[in-house]
Amino acid sequence: MSYTKWFDAHAFKHKKIIDKLVESDYSKEEIVEYFDFDNMVEKELDFCPLYKDNKKCHNMEKLNCYTCACPNFRFNDDGLGTYNEFKILSTCDIDNGEEFAGKGVIHQDCSSCTVPHHKAYALKNFSLNWLEMMKNCKPK
Template sequence: MTYEEWFIQQGKLHANVMKKLEDKTTDEVIEYFKFENMVKNEPDFCPLYKDNKKCHDMEDLNCYLCACPNFRFKMEGFEKQDGKTLFSVCNIKSRDGSQYVGEDYIHQNCSGCIVPHRAKYIKKNFNRNWFEVMKDVRS
Protein backbone atom coordinates (compact mmCIF):
# COMPACT_ATOMS: atom_id res chain seq x y z
CA MET A 1 0.00 0.00 0.00
CA THR A 2 1.36 3.43 -0.89
CA TYR A 3 1.43 6.40 1.47
CA GLU A 4 -1.31 8.04 -0.56
CA GLU A 5 -3.55 4.96 -0.43
CA TRP A 6 -3.05 4.64 3.32
CA PHE A 7 -3.68 8.35 3.81
CA ILE A 8 -7.03 8.25 1.98
CA GLN A 9 -8.11 5.01 3.65
CA GLN A 10 -7.26 6.25 7.16
CA GLY A 11 -9.05 9.54 6.57
CA LYS A 12 -12.20 7.67 5.57
CA LEU A 13 -12.00 5.41 8.62
CA HIS A 14 -11.55 8.47 10.82
CA ALA A 15 -14.55 10.21 9.21
CA ASN A 16 -16.73 7.16 9.84
CA VAL A 17 -15.87 7.19 13.54
CA MET A 18 -16.45 10.94 13.72
CA LYS A 19 -19.98 10.52 12.28
CA LYS A 20 -20.82 8.55 15.42
CA LEU A 21 -19.44 11.36 17.58
CA GLU A 22 -21.13 14.39 15.98
CA ASP A 23 -22.93 15.31 19.20
CA LYS A 24 -19.82 14.91 21.40
CA THR A 25 -17.62 17.69 22.73
CA THR A 26 -13.95 17.92 21.78
CA ASP A 27 -12.96 16.40 25.12
CA GLU A 28 -15.42 13.54 24.66
CA VAL A 29 -14.10 12.84 21.16
CA ILE A 30 -10.52 12.77 22.41
CA GLU A 31 -11.55 10.45 25.25
CA TYR A 32 -13.30 8.13 22.78
CA PHE A 33 -10.08 7.79 20.76
CA LYS A 34 -8.09 6.38 23.70
CA PHE A 35 -6.48 3.12 22.65
CA GLU A 36 -8.46 0.98 25.10
CA ASN A 37 -11.77 2.43 23.90
CA MET A 38 -10.86 2.07 20.24
CA VAL A 39 -9.86 -1.59 20.59
CA LYS A 40 -13.27 -2.27 22.09
CA ASN A 41 -15.47 0.09 20.04
CA GLU A 42 -13.70 0.37 16.67
CA PRO A 43 -11.85 -2.93 16.05
CA ASP A 44 -11.53 -2.27 12.30
CA PHE A 45 -9.90 1.15 12.71
CA CYS A 46 -6.40 -0.32 13.04
CA PRO A 47 -5.04 -3.78 12.14
CA LEU A 48 -3.13 -3.87 15.45
CA TYR A 49 -6.36 -3.73 17.45
CA LYS A 50 -7.21 -7.36 16.74
CA ASP A 51 -4.12 -8.34 18.77
CA ASN A 52 -4.66 -5.57 21.36
CA LYS A 53 -1.25 -4.24 20.32
CA LYS A 54 -0.14 -0.62 20.50
CA CYS A 55 1.88 1.04 17.74
CA HIS A 56 3.74 3.07 20.39
CA ASP A 57 4.77 1.78 23.80
CA MET A 58 3.20 4.44 26.00
CA GLU A 59 0.54 4.90 28.62
CA ASP A 60 -2.56 6.83 27.61
CA LEU A 61 -2.01 6.24 23.90
CA ASN A 62 -4.56 8.24 21.95
CA CYS A 63 -5.35 7.19 18.38
CA TYR A 64 -7.08 10.38 17.20
CA LEU A 65 -3.97 11.30 15.22
CA CYS A 66 -3.00 7.80 14.17
CA ALA A 67 -0.71 9.57 11.75
CA CYS A 68 1.26 12.66 12.61
CA PRO A 69 0.62 16.10 11.11
CA ASN A 70 4.41 16.54 11.16
CA PHE A 71 4.99 13.59 8.81
CA ARG A 72 5.75 14.49 5.19
CA PHE A 73 5.71 12.18 2.20
CA LYS A 74 6.20 12.35 -1.56
CA MET A 75 5.31 9.44 -3.77
CA GLU A 76 8.20 10.14 -6.13
CA GLY A 77 10.56 10.96 -3.27
CA PHE A 78 12.07 14.18 -2.02
CA GLU A 79 15.66 13.86 -3.07
CA LYS A 80 18.59 11.54 -3.21
CA GLN A 81 20.53 11.05 -0.02
CA ASP A 82 23.66 8.90 -0.30
CA GLY A 83 22.27 7.57 -3.60
CA LYS A 84 18.94 6.56 -1.99
CA THR A 85 15.52 8.13 -2.54
CA LEU A 86 14.13 9.86 0.55
CA PHE A 87 10.35 9.19 0.54
CA SER A 88 9.29 10.56 3.92
CA VAL A 89 10.57 12.85 6.66
CA CYS A 90 9.63 14.40 9.99
CA ASN A 91 8.90 18.10 9.57
CA ILE A 92 9.93 18.86 13.18
CA LYS A 93 12.95 16.53 13.09
CA SER A 94 11.80 14.81 16.28
CA ARG A 95 14.73 13.50 18.28
CA ASP A 96 12.68 10.35 18.85
CA GLY A 97 12.29 9.66 15.14
CA SER A 98 14.68 7.67 12.99
CA GLN A 99 14.88 6.32 9.45
CA TYR A 100 14.34 2.98 7.74
CA VAL A 101 17.17 2.69 5.26
CA GLY A 102 17.05 0.14 2.47
CA GLU A 103 19.21 -0.55 -0.54
CA ASP A 104 17.79 2.36 -2.56
CA TYR A 105 15.25 4.07 -0.27
CA ILE A 106 14.84 5.90 3.03
CA HIS A 107 11.56 6.21 4.95
CA GLN A 108 10.81 8.06 8.18
CA ASN A 109 10.41 5.77 11.21
CA CYS A 110 8.02 7.34 13.72
CA SER A 111 7.70 4.34 16.03
CA GLY A 112 9.84 5.94 18.75
CA CYS A 113 7.94 9.24 18.74
CA ILE A 114 4.76 9.81 20.74
CA VAL A 115 4.19 13.51 19.97
CA PRO A 116 0.78 13.20 18.21
CA HIS A 117 -0.59 10.59 20.61
CA ARG A 118 -0.93 12.77 23.69
CA ALA A 119 -4.31 14.30 24.53
CA LYS A 120 -2.76 17.75 25.07
CA TYR A 121 -1.23 17.79 21.57
CA ILE A 122 -4.46 16.54 20.01
CA LYS A 123 -6.52 19.20 21.77
CA LYS A 124 -4.13 21.92 20.58
CA ASN A 125 -4.38 20.69 16.96
CA PHE A 126 -7.94 19.38 17.05
CA ASN A 127 -10.20 19.50 14.04
CA ARG A 128 -13.15 17.20 13.47
CA ASN A 129 -11.92 16.80 9.89
CA TRP A 130 -8.83 14.58 9.97
CA PHE A 131 -7.89 15.63 6.44
CA GLU A 132 -7.73 19.25 7.60
CA VAL A 133 -5.37 18.39 10.47
CA MET A 134 -3.27 16.34 8.06
CA LYS A 135 -3.39 18.79 5.13
CA ASP A 136 0.38 19.37 5.01
CA VAL A 137 1.62 15.76 5.00
CA ARG A 138 1.63 15.57 1.20
CA SER A 139 4.67 17.52 0.12
Protein backbone atom coordinates in the same frame (compact mmCIF):
# COMPACT_ATOMS: atom_id res chain seq x y z
CA MET B 1 0.47 -0.24 0.23
CA SER B 2 1.62 3.26 -0.72
CA TYR B 3 1.58 6.12 1.74
CA THR B 4 -1.14 7.83 -0.28
CA LYS B 5 -3.43 4.78 -0.33
CA TRP B 6 -3.02 4.32 3.43
CA PHE B 7 -3.53 8.04 4.08
CA ASP B 8 -6.74 8.23 2.03
CA ALA B 9 -8.15 5.03 3.55
CA HIS B 10 -7.34 6.25 7.07
CA ALA B 11 -9.01 9.61 6.41
CA PHE B 12 -12.18 7.77 5.40
CA LYS B 13 -12.15 5.61 8.56
CA HIS B 14 -11.50 8.63 10.78
CA LYS B 15 -14.37 10.60 9.19
CA LYS B 16 -16.77 7.69 9.64
CA ILE B 17 -16.09 7.63 13.38
CA ILE B 18 -16.23 11.43 13.69
CA ASP B 19 -19.58 11.57 11.88
CA LYS B 20 -20.99 9.02 14.31
CA LEU B 21 -19.69 10.92 17.35
CA VAL B 22 -20.88 14.32 16.09
CA GLU B 23 -24.31 12.84 15.42
CA SER B 24 -24.33 11.73 19.06
CA ASP B 25 -23.45 15.28 20.20
CA TYR B 26 -20.00 14.43 21.57
CA SER B 27 -17.96 17.45 22.65
CA LYS B 28 -14.41 18.04 21.41
CA GLU B 29 -13.04 16.57 24.64
CA GLU B 30 -15.34 13.53 24.44
CA ILE B 31 -14.34 12.91 20.83
CA VAL B 32 -10.64 12.95 21.66
CA GLU B 33 -11.25 10.75 24.70
CA TYR B 34 -13.15 8.28 22.50
CA PHE B 35 -9.91 7.79 20.52
CA ASP B 36 -8.15 6.44 23.62
CA PHE B 37 -6.38 3.22 22.58
CA ASP B 38 -8.25 0.98 25.04
CA ASN B 39 -11.62 2.31 23.89
CA MET B 40 -10.71 2.03 20.21
CA VAL B 41 -9.61 -1.60 20.60
CA GLU B 42 -12.97 -2.34 22.17
CA LYS B 43 -15.24 -0.32 19.85
CA GLU B 44 -13.39 0.34 16.56
CA LEU B 45 -11.40 -2.81 15.82
CA ASP B 46 -11.14 -2.03 12.09
CA PHE B 47 -9.56 1.41 12.62
CA CYS B 48 -6.03 0.01 12.98
CA PRO B 49 -4.61 -3.41 12.02
CA LEU B 50 -2.72 -3.53 15.33
CA TYR B 51 -5.97 -3.44 17.32
CA LYS B 52 -6.74 -7.06 16.42
CA ASP B 53 -3.71 -8.10 18.48
CA ASN B 54 -4.32 -5.44 21.16
CA LYS B 55 -0.90 -4.04 20.20
CA LYS B 56 0.14 -0.40 20.47
CA CYS B 57 2.18 1.34 17.79
CA HIS B 58 4.06 3.28 20.49
CA ASN B 59 5.14 2.09 23.91
CA MET B 60 3.23 4.48 26.15
CA GLU B 61 0.66 4.00 28.90
CA LYS B 62 -2.05 6.44 27.68
CA LEU B 63 -1.97 6.22 23.88
CA ASN B 64 -4.47 8.43 22.06
CA CYS B 65 -5.16 7.61 18.40
CA TYR B 66 -6.90 10.84 17.30
CA THR B 67 -3.91 12.26 15.44
CA CYS B 68 -2.68 8.93 14.10
CA ALA B 69 -0.34 9.55 11.15
CA CYS B 70 0.94 12.75 12.83
CA PRO B 71 0.65 16.25 11.43
CA ASN B 72 4.48 16.40 11.48
CA PHE B 73 4.92 13.42 9.12
CA ARG B 74 5.80 14.29 5.52
CA PHE B 75 5.59 11.85 2.62
CA ASN B 76 5.53 11.61 -1.13
CA ASP B 77 5.28 8.26 -2.90
CA ASP B 78 7.36 9.72 -5.76
CA GLY B 79 10.01 10.98 -3.35
CA LEU B 80 10.83 14.10 -1.36
CA GLY B 81 14.40 14.20 -2.61
CA THR B 82 17.46 11.99 -2.51
CA TYR B 83 20.31 11.25 -0.15
CA ASN B 84 23.33 9.25 -1.40
CA GLU B 85 21.36 7.56 -4.19
CA PHE B 86 18.47 6.78 -1.82
CA LYS B 87 15.04 8.23 -2.61
CA ILE B 88 13.55 9.84 0.50
CA LEU B 89 9.88 8.79 0.75
CA SER B 90 9.08 10.17 4.21
CA THR B 91 10.52 12.40 6.88
CA CYS B 92 9.61 14.26 10.09
CA ASP B 93 9.01 18.00 10.05
CA ILE B 94 10.23 18.35 13.66
CA ASP B 95 13.24 16.02 13.24
CA ASN B 96 11.97 13.48 15.75
CA GLY B 97 12.34 9.72 15.56
CA GLU B 98 14.76 7.92 13.26
CA GLU B 99 15.12 7.08 9.58
CA PHE B 100 15.71 3.70 8.03
CA ALA B 101 16.92 2.81 4.57
CA GLY B 102 16.07 -0.20 2.46
CA LYS B 103 15.82 -1.16 -1.21
CA GLY B 104 17.00 2.25 -2.40
CA VAL B 105 14.61 4.31 -0.28
CA ILE B 106 14.60 6.09 3.08
CA HIS B 107 11.54 6.03 5.36
CA GLN B 108 10.81 7.86 8.58
CA ASP B 109 10.64 5.55 11.60
CA CYS B 110 8.22 7.15 14.06
CA SER B 111 8.06 4.22 16.48
CA SER B 112 10.11 5.99 19.19
CA CYS B 113 8.13 9.25 18.95
CA THR B 114 5.00 9.75 21.05
CA VAL B 115 4.35 13.44 20.22
CA PRO B 116 0.99 13.09 18.41
CA HIS B 117 -0.37 10.35 20.67
CA HIS B 118 -0.96 12.41 23.79
CA LYS B 119 -4.48 13.62 24.54
CA ALA B 120 -3.21 17.18 25.09
CA TYR B 121 -1.60 17.22 21.62
CA ALA B 122 -4.82 15.99 20.02
CA LEU B 123 -6.83 18.69 21.79
CA LYS B 124 -4.34 21.42 20.83
CA ASN B 125 -4.37 20.38 17.15
CA PHE B 126 -8.02 19.37 17.05
CA SER B 127 -10.17 19.58 13.95
CA LEU B 128 -13.19 17.45 13.14
CA ASN B 129 -11.66 17.20 9.67
CA TRP B 130 -8.66 14.86 9.92
CA LEU B 131 -7.50 15.92 6.44
CA GLU B 132 -7.35 19.53 7.64
CA MET B 133 -5.13 18.52 10.57
CA MET B 134 -2.91 16.53 8.20
CA LYS B 135 -2.89 19.04 5.33
CA ASN B 136 0.90 19.46 5.39
CA CYS B 137 1.69 15.73 5.35
CA LYS B 138 1.54 15.47 1.55
CA PRO B 139 3.78 18.25 0.23
CA LYS B 140 2.64 19.58 -3.11
